[in-house]
Amino acid sequence: MSTFILLTLTGLGLAALYFLVASGLSLVFGLADVLNFAHGLFLSVGAYATWWAADHLPGAGPTGFGFVLAAAFGVVCGAVVAALVELVLIRPLYSRTIEQVLVTVGLSLAGVALLQATWGADPRPFPRPEWTRRVTAIGDAHIPNASLLLVLAAAAVLALLLLFLRFTRVGLVIRAGVENREMVTALGIDVRKAFTLVFAIGGAAAALAGALGGVYFGSVSPAQGGSLLIFAFIVVVIGGMGSVVGSAYAAVAVGLLQQFVNYYGTAGLGDICVVALLAIVLLVRPQGIAGRAVTA
Amino acid sequence: MTQAVPVSAEAPPAATPPELAPARRLRWLLGLGPLLALVVAAVLPYFRLPLPGILDGVFNSPGNLQLLATCLVFGGLAASYDLLFGRTGLLSFGHALYFAAGIYGTDVLVTRAGLPLWQAAVFALVGSTTLAALLGAIALRTAGIAFAMVTLAFAQVGAILVARDFGGLTGGEEGLPIGGAGLPDFLVGVANTVNLYWLALAYVAVVVFVVARVAGSPTGRVLAGLRDDERRVGVLGLDPYRYKLVAFTLAGGLAALGGIVYVLVVGGASPHVTSSELTLSLLVMVVLGGPGTRWGPVIGGILYMYLDNRLTNLATDLPGPLSQPLFVLGAIFILAVYFFPGGLASLATRVGPIRAAFTRRQPRTRS
Numbered sequence: 055m056s057t058f059i060l061l062t063l064t065g066l067g068l069a070a071l072y073f074l075v076a077s078g079l080s081l082v083f084g085l086a087d088v089l090n091f092a093h094g095l096f097l098s099v100g101a102y103a104t105w106w107a108a109d110h111l112p113g114a115g116p117t118g119f120g121f122v123l124a125a126a127f128g129v130v131c132g133a134v135v136a137a138l139v140e141l142v143l144i145r146p147l148y149s150r151t152i153e154q155v156l157v158t159v160g161l162s163l164a165g166v167a168l169l170q171a172t173w174g175a176d177p178r179p180f181p182r183p184e185w186t187r188r189v190t191a192i193g194d195a196h197i198p199n200a201s202l203l204l205v206l207a208a209a210a211v212l213a214l215l216l217l218f219l220r221f222t223r224v225g226l227v228i229r230a231g232v233e234n235r236e237m238v239t240a241l242g243i244d245v246r247k248a249f250t251l252v253f254a255i256g257g258a259a260a261a262l263a264g265a266l267g268g269v270y271f272g273s274v275s276p277a278q279g280g281s282l283l284i285f286a287f288i289v290v291v292i293g294g295m296g297s298v299v300g301s302a303y304a305a306v307a308v309g310l311l312q313q314f315v316n317y318y319g320t321a322g323l324g325d326i327c328v329v330a331l332l333a334i335v336l337l338v339r340p341q342g343i344a345g346r347a348v349t350a
Numbered sequence: 351m352t353q354a355v356p357v358s359a360e361a362p363p364a365a366t367p368p369e370l371a372p373a374r375r376l377r378w379l380l381g382l383g384p385l386l387a388l389v390v391a392a393v394l395p396y397f398r399l400p401l402p403g404i405l406d407g408v409f410n411s412p413g414n415l416q417l418l419a420t421c422l423v424f425g426g427l428a429a430s431y432d433l434l435f436g437r438t439g440l441l442s443f444g445h446a447l448y449f450a451a452g453i454y455g456t457d458v459l460v461t462r463a464g465l466p467l468w469q470a471a472v473f474a475l476v477g478s479t480t481l482a483a484l485l486g487a488i489a490l491r492t493a494g495i496a497f498a499m500v501t502l503a504f505a506q507v508g509a510i511l512v513a514r515d516f517g518g519l520t521g522g523e524e525g526l527p528i529g530g531a532g533l534p535d536f537l538v539g540v541a542n543t544v545n546l547y548w549l550a551l552a553y554v555a556v557v558v559f560v561v562a563r564v565a566g567s568p569t570g571r572v573l574a575g576l577r578d579d580e581r582r583v584g585v586l587g588l589d590p591y592r593y594k595l596v597a598f599t600l601a602g603g604l605a606a607l608g609g610i611v612y613v614l615v616v617g618g619a620s621p622h623v624t625s626s627e628l629t630l631s632l633l634v635m636v637v638l639g640g641p642g643t644r645w646g647p648v649i650g651g652i653l654y655m656y657l658d659n660r661l662t663n664l665a666t667d668l669p670g671p672l673s674q675p676l677f678v679l680g681a682i683f684i685l686a687v688y689f690f691p692g693g694l695a696s697l698a699t700r701v702g703p704i705r706a707a708f709t710r711r712q713p714r715t716r717s
Contacts, residue, residue: 089495091630143684152441155495156637156687159630164680171671284506284626287499295496322514329507333488336500340491 059195061313067201067270069309070208074263075286076293076301077215078256084232084296086249087151091158092139093260093286094279095165096132100261101180101274102169104128108181116181124181125265132261133254140253145246162280169276177273186269200270207266208305211259215298228252232296285312288328292335293342300344307331384558384645391551395544412543419543419615421655422550423608426557428635428651430604433561435633436641437570438597439577441494444485444501446628447508448602450619451478452609454512457528457619458519466532471610475603482602483595490594493580502626509624525620528613537614546615553611554648557604562644564600573597577642631658634683640695649694654679 079093107114107124114124143161147153186203189196219225230238231245238245260279267282268274289308293300308328316324335342399409407414427449434440455474459465465473489500515522536545564570572593575583583590613619622628631654639650661675671677686693 083495087495089498146688151495153687153691155441155498156633157684159633160680160683160687162680163627163630163634163676164684167674167677167680168671171674171677280626284502288503291492291496291499291503320514320516322510322516325510326507329503332500332503336488336491340496 056193056195057317059193060197061317062310063192063195063197063205064201065310065313066306067198067204067309068313069305069307070204071263071267071270071282072285072289072309073208073302073305074211074259074266075282076289076305077211077298078252078259079286080290080293080295080298080301081228081232081252082256083290085228085235085245085252086144086154087235088144088154088158090253090256091155091283092161092165093158093256094283095162096136096257096260097264097267097279097282098166098169098274098276099135099257100128100132100264101268101278102128102173102264103131103261104265104268105178105180105274117183121181121183125262128265129258129261132264133258136257136260137250137254139257140250144253145249148246166276166280173276175276177275180268180271180273182269182272200266204266204270207262211262212298212302215255219298224248224251285325285328288332291342292332294344295342297342297344300342303343388551388555392548395547410544412540415543415547416615417656417659419547419550420612420659421652422547422554423612423615424635424655425648425651426550426554426611427605427608428632428639428647428654429554429557429561430601430608431629431632432636432641432647433564433597433601433604435636436643436647437561437565437577438573438594439580440594440598441498441633442489442501442598442601443498443626443629443633444489444503444505445601445605445632446624446626447485447501447505448478448482448605449609449612449628450508450512450624451481452606453613453619453623454520454526454609455606456610456613457526460532461526461528461530462519464530464532467534467537470532474610475606478606478609479599479603482606483599486595486598486602490591490598502629505624505626505629509621509626512621512624520619520621523621525618527618529618549611550615553608556607558644558648560600560604564597565644569593569596631679634679636693638683638686638693640693643693643695646693646695653694 075093075097078096079090082088082090082093104124104127107127108116108121111124111127114120114127116124139158139161143157144154147157182200186198186200188199190199190202191197219229227238227243227245227248228251230243231248235245263282264274264279267278271278285308289301289304292308293302293304308331311331312324312328314324315327316322319327395410395415397409400407401409405414405417427445431442431445434442434445452474455477456467456470459470459473460467463470485501485504489497489504492500512520513522520526536542537549565573572583572588575586576590576593580590583593609623612623632651635650635654636647637650638654639648640646657679658675661678690696
């Protein structure tokens with residue numbers, strides 16, 4: 055029983071990480087039709103900014119409020135970088151989808167190389183707050199606090215995103231834009247402002263995933279974003295593109311499946327099962343769990 | 351990719367009216383150009399040509415020949431990817447999987463199972479092509495960006511299988527050097543590097559020939575139609591799914607063939623060939639060269655691999671981010687997307703007089 059609880063909660067921790075990356079990806083894709091390959095870069099930016107801030111930013115540090123400040127700095131950096139990417143690189147290619155994807159591909163290659171040139175390819179030890187190194191006893195299972203932190207953070211982000219989308223005017227524009235961008239534009243509403251905002255939100259969520267992922271894994275490396283990104287893609291496709299709630303369901307399914315199969319089967323088998331799940335979902339319901347018809 | 355190729359290039363071939371006979375003869379002569387280039391490339395290793403600045407030492411040193419063979423394999427691989435991306439408009443992010451399947455299939459069958467090379471190659475080719483057909487059948491149920499994500503996910507399984515080293519077959523992170531009694535003598539050893547160079551050259555020739563034949567056939571016209579407007583093809587009563595699957599399977603098979611050549615050229619398999627980064631690089635090669643053109647992807651592939659290799663060698667002298675080949679290549683790529691949408695192949699169409707010759711040549715791709 056204790057193993058079951060442990061696997062469930064660590065699986066949920068992993069799911070939280072996927073959700074943080076996938077929610078932004080899904081929104082950006084739903085609204086702007088851009089498959090953002092540079093999204094993993096935002097995650098790495100968040101992780102490195104947090105790591106840097108913990109050592110250099112006055113008042114920040116690896117413990118207590120200092121870490122919150124460092125993580126906040128990382129999140130702001132991620133949001134700023136994402137907004138800049140949208141303004142400088144994506145916007146000039148408005149509605150030329152393939153070119154937009156190509157630019158983010160180039161950016162993901164160049165950006166990771168830039169991080170590598172600056173801080174080296176090797177993983178760097180991450181400043182983990184004292185609290186996250188400990189475990190909490192739930193029943194007779196000992197759960198790493200880092201997992202709990204991730205679950206709480208993802209739940210908070212999900213709640214905030216849903217509140218924002220359902221109860222604000224900008225949220226309404228975003229929801230309408232995901233449904234039918236042409237119609238929103240025809241009504242005289244500037245969707246491009248919403249693009250920048252969605253990119254910034256996605257960048258912030260990814261950067262938070264980077265900061266907390268650093269705590270979870272205990273280190274940061276330039277390639278970390280890329281490997282998480284692939285599973286985030288899978289989560290987005292399973293959940294249905296453009297749907298935040300779908301991403302949440304899919305992230306939980308993927309995280310739990312991966313954790314349980316990796317434990318009870320061979321290591322690596324869980325990752326393969328996740329892709330098998332993707333294939334099954336596509337065969338049964340090509341538009342994803344919460345998605346409607348997939349448009350090209 | 352709408353501006354990649356002038357629409358006229360994809361027009362069906364018309365019978366040549368008699369008054370155009372001289373032009374036709376000229377076209378026929380120009381058609382010999384690629385053949386001439388092939389012959390020149392084939393005899394080059396006989397010359398001890400020093401190329402300072404471009405290659406270290408003389409042209410036909412084993413190291414240079416191996417570098418060129420690698421470049422040629424990627425030229426062919428890029429052309430096979432272009433069959434999907436440039437010709438059919440399918441943005442696949444899993445093309446590296448079939449390349450890797452060819453590499454690891456051949457390597458494992460020769461090294462672990464002790465099969466003779468030709469048998470291993472046939473099995474690897476058939477197996478990889480079947481794999482492409484199966485996975486394509488699933489992935490093509492989605493369209494556009496979702497298709498890109500799904501192919502990426504499938505390719506990731508390949509990367510996991512190789513990295514986790516199930517059953518000790520692939521050697522995991524270490525890779526798997528190819529060896530064993532199955533390898534014929536003329537492909538082994540430093541002195542025989544030139545044979546590998548010719549093999550890679552033959553591979554490029556085969557891919558270019560096959561892709562050009564397919565693009566020129568009625569099927570190719572349907573593929574071009576799919577790229578431009580899939581609904582129109584559906585309205586004409588053709589099944590887009592079937593044609594896309596044909597393109598996907600064929601491209602996968604050609605990539606696997608490239609894998610078989612590659613494993614011989616580099617003398618083994620290493621897990622980086624399964625990385626998603628490789629498919630992204632293929633995309634970069636095709637876009638840099640010019641998608642949907644006959645020579646663009648080949649040139650893009652050769653140039654990319656050459657630059658990647660040279661920049662790695664030069665890296666130690668360069669400051670900051672310039673020391674990372676991927677940074678330079680990624681930056682070039684972004685600039686190319688903005689300022690050079692047609693890639694290198696569009697260079698020709700941008701210069702007036704050459705343009706005239708080029709547009710006259712275009713119908714050749716059909717015949």
